[in-house]
């Protein structure tokens with residue numbers, strides 16, 4: 001009898017341990033879906049409405065908001081550090097790695113509305129992640145829950161952004177920069193596929209077209225670009241043209257779909273880091289797995305996997321709970 005009681009107790013203990021593990025997994029550390037459901041019940045609806053309005057007046061802001069989450073989360077974690085402005089070009093956002101970053105004023109606009117309704121409650125770091133989630137859905141991508149409960153950092157350093165991935169990084173560097181943030185090479189491929197929407201400035205491909213290092217110390221064009229595509233790119237981006245913008249997903253710019261994988265597979269990646277995904281067997285396999293038209297029906301399922309990867313990226317280095325390191329900013333571009 002005693003043995004039976006002990007085994008029941010052991011079973012209960014192990015099942016509650018299992019439950020604890022499960023709930024820890026579901027709540028992503030101390031983040032949780034619906035964190036503001038009591039403290040600011042309209043928080044997510046307010047962000048969604050601001051993003052919807054911004055996208056209606058300027059659709060290019062939607063991809064910009066998706067990119068903004070990447071740039072916030074990869075520097076010091078998802079803590080709103082990229083939103084801080086001012087300070088004689090010493091803020092993180094002034095780093096060249098953030099070149100062309102837009103959508104910060106959309107976050108400021110959402111924050112102003114949230115402060116009017118629930119002062120001091122919703123963090124800027126959470127607004128960035130919610131806005132990116134909504135932007136994905138409004139460009140035709142998946143709709144998904146994101147856990148919230150992040151606090152904002154009290155730090156923004158120019159040099160912290162040096163570690164951001166770069167268009168010139170090779171596949172090994174890209175992999176290690178993602179690994180440093182707890183993300184796998186599958187995440188690298190999935191998240192780079194956010195380039196299914198949006199554009200790049202010619203600035204980012206100038207070197208790929210005209211100044212690419214070749215054997216023997218020469219420079220020229222990246223030899224992996226098929227000749228016809230190279231002429232096309234050169235016609236769009238003349239030497240020294242930094243500002244013209246072109247689709248990152250050739251032929252499918254406005255649509256959230258898997259064509260970016262086929263473009264990468266067929267040599268039509270526009271920026272170097274996307275092309276690099278086809279330079280290592282492990283990432284080639286991931287690109288190929290999502291490229292086939294049949295994967296839409298039989299998996300792997302890009303939309304679901306992309307959403308999961310966004311949630312994982314949104315969990316990088318978060319400040320949560322009673323941790324004194326963070327605050328909830330009143331204005332996203334300024335420390336309290």
Ligand code: HEM
Pocket residue numbers: 060063064066067070099100101102165166167168174191192194195197198199200201204271273
């Ligand atoms: C793997 C490393 C990555 C590199 C080197 C990279 C680089 C770039 C570059 C150079 C641009 C063009 C920026 C401009 O001219 O305005 C861009 C745009 C974009 N990136 Fe990435 N990116 C990377 C990963 C990501 C990730 C992880 C996401 C989000 C999940 C993302 C989302 C976007 C989006 C949506 C755009 C279009 C922005 C717009 O149209 O304004 N990127 N990226």
